[in-house]
Amino acid sequence: MKRVVVLDYGSGNVRSVVRMLERVGAHVELTADPEAVRRADGLYVPGVGNFHACVAGLRRADGPALIAERLAAGLPVLGVCVGFQVLFEGSTEHYATDALDGIGLWPGTVTRLTAPVVPHMGWSQVQPASGSTLFDGIEDEWFYFVHSYAALRAPGAGRAGVDRAPLVSTAEHGEVFVAAVEDGALGGTQFHPEKSGDAGATLIENWLASF
Amino acid sequence: MTSAVRVIPCLDVDAGRVVKGVNFANLRDAGDPVELAHGYENQGADELTFLDVTASSAARDTTYEVVGRTAEQVFIPLTVGGGVRTVADVDRLLRSGADKVGINTGAIARPEVIAEIADRFGAQVLVLSADVRRAADGHFEITTHGGRTAAGLEAVEWCVRAAALGAGEILLNSMDADGTKDGFDLELIRAVRREVSVPLIASGGAGAPEHFVQAVEAGADAVLAASVFHFRELTIGQVKDALRAAGHPVR
Numbered sequence: 001m002k003r004v005v006v007l008d009y010g011s012g013n014v015r016s017v018v019r020m021l022e023r024v025g026a027h028v029e030l031t032a033d034p035e036a037v038r039r040a041d042g043l044y045v046p047g048v049g050n051f052h053a054c055v056a057g058l059r060r061a062d063g064p065a066l067i068a069e070r071l072a073a074g075l076p077v078l079g080v081c082v083g084f085q086v087l088f089e090g091s092t093e094h095y096a097t098d099a100l101d102g103i104g105l106w107p108g109t110v111t112r113l114t115a116p117v118v119p120h121m122g123w124s125q126v127q128p129a130s131g132s133t134l135f136d137g138i139e140d141e142w143f144y145f146v147h148s149y150a151a152l153r154a155p156g157a158g159r160a161g162v163d164r165a166p167l168v169s170t171a172e173h174g175e176v177f178v179a180a181v182e183d184g185a186l187g188g189t190q191f192h193p194e195k196s197g198d199a200g201a202t203l204i205e206n207w208l209a210s211f
Numbered sequence: 212m213t214s215a216v217r218v219i220p221c222l223d224v225d226a227g228r229v230v231k232g233v234n235f236a237n238l239r240d241a242g243d244p245v246e247l248a249h250g251y252e253n254q255g256a257d258e259l260t261f262l263d264v265t266a267s268s269a270a271r272d273t274t275y276e277v278v279g280r281t282a283e284q285v286f287i288p289l290t291v292g293g294g295v296r297t298v299a300d301v302d303r304l305l306r307s308g309a310d311k312v313g314i315n316t317g318a319i320a321r322p323e324v325i326a327e328i329a330d331r332f333g334a335q336v337l338v339l340s341a342d343v344r345r346a347a348d349g350h351f352e353i354t355t356h357g358g359r360t361a362a363g364l365e366a367v368e369w370c371v372r373a374a375a376l377g378a379g380e381i382l383l384n385s386m387d388a389d390g391t392k393d394g395f396d397l398e399l400i401r402a403v404r405r406e407v408s409v410p411l412i413a414s415g416g417a418g419a420p421e422h423f424v425q426a427v428e429a430g431a432d433a434v435l436a437a438s439v440f441h442f443r444e445l446t447i448g449q450v451k452d453a454l455r456a457a458g459h460p461v462r
Contacts (some may be wrong), residue, residue: 015307
């Protein structure tokens with residue numbers, strides 16, 4: 001049984017996340033204990049609300065260093081929604097005193113969607129990257145998005161020390177944006193797998209099966 | 212590649228039990244909101260809304276318990292409204308497992324609470340629920356007490372103000388159309404759509420599949436109904452078939 005830690009740093013609808021992981025057979029621990037985070041087979045980083053509030057919470061839990069430690073050891077990390085956005089360099093979301101205060105594992109900034117109706121709230125299809133593991137078998141499914149900001153440009157180059165370019169899957173709401181990234185041990189989705197019904201369950205199963 | 216039109220059943224919950232009766236086959240307990248939520252998830256509902264009509268605050272604890280059990284067993288988004296007045300009310304519902312919280316009278320009484328909630332949790336958690344009727348002179352007005360009392364607010368202006376304060380979505384409920392099964396108030400949807408850029412959920416008046424299509428064509432991003440689903444006069448699938456046939460994306 002895969003042991004997954006859901007990082008508990010005061011953000012996110014963690015109850016649903018834990019239940020979804022349990023539904024697909026993971027052993028789940030909701031904690032910010034550094035030893036548990038280091039030990040886990042997989043680390044799930046949730047996040048809703050304001051980008052900068054999420055970054056601040058993550059820093060208080062020493063999240064950036066723990067994530068870096070895991071990646072250096074090749075251990076999987078999956079960021080979801082704002083927990084995905086914080087992996088970029090920064091966001092233009094308000095309260096920004098320093099626009100580039102993301103964790104910065106991927107280049108690029110998260111910016112406000114320009115569609116006529118924002119937030120993008122609801123189910124959208126994703127254009128999976130060729131060779132995607134996360135979307136294996138669910139290429140035409142719908143996923144639940146709730147966000148006003150997004151990474152509009154794909155991280156072209158991989159993280160330092162990762163040879164191949166990341167796999168970037170996209171979705172569209174007025175414009176094309178990054179819906180998911182798979183970059184070696186580091187991955188993330190802009191949508192909420194834990195709120196995406198059976199398709200979301202399959203995506204989480206695919207993630208668990210990848211390690 | 213664009214977003215699907217969301218079809219949302221709404222359940223009235225009183226002290227942990229579904230009221231207004233629901234007529235479903237194959238349910239062990241038709242009064243249990245969790246069982247019904249499950250049934251709707253399986254039917255293809257895109258979200259669920261619970262309207263908490265519990266009168267006594269003592270019985271409120273059962274609401275949180277029901278929200279928690281639902282969130283643990285149902286994997287589509289859940290909005291909970293009814294009696295929300297403060298940041299603390301929102302916090303408790305979100306902690307219980309709600310994904311979004313509806314606010315109505317509480318925002319009319321103190322509009323600043325909208326900004327307080329949005330600053331703390333983000334605009335995406337907050338649905339402004341607006342109960343609208345046509346006044347004698349024809350303008351749309353906001354009401355309270357189930358449509359009986361005028362709140363002294365012009366409806367479109369109120370929706371614009373609420374969105375500016377931080378409401379992430381608006382549930383537009385026509386008190387005139389509610390229960391008629393004659394269709395949504397399309398003029399109302401158009402009037403709010405013209406001025407507001409957050410998603411709109413149309414509510415009140417659904418009686419036939421084509422009504423949902425009309426609401427979307429008037430500008431609604433999502434459609435909500437209660438009794439037509441509960442009494443199986445329409446299924447979620449029939450509504451989606453009609454939307455799909457009219458060229459609107461559905462999941």
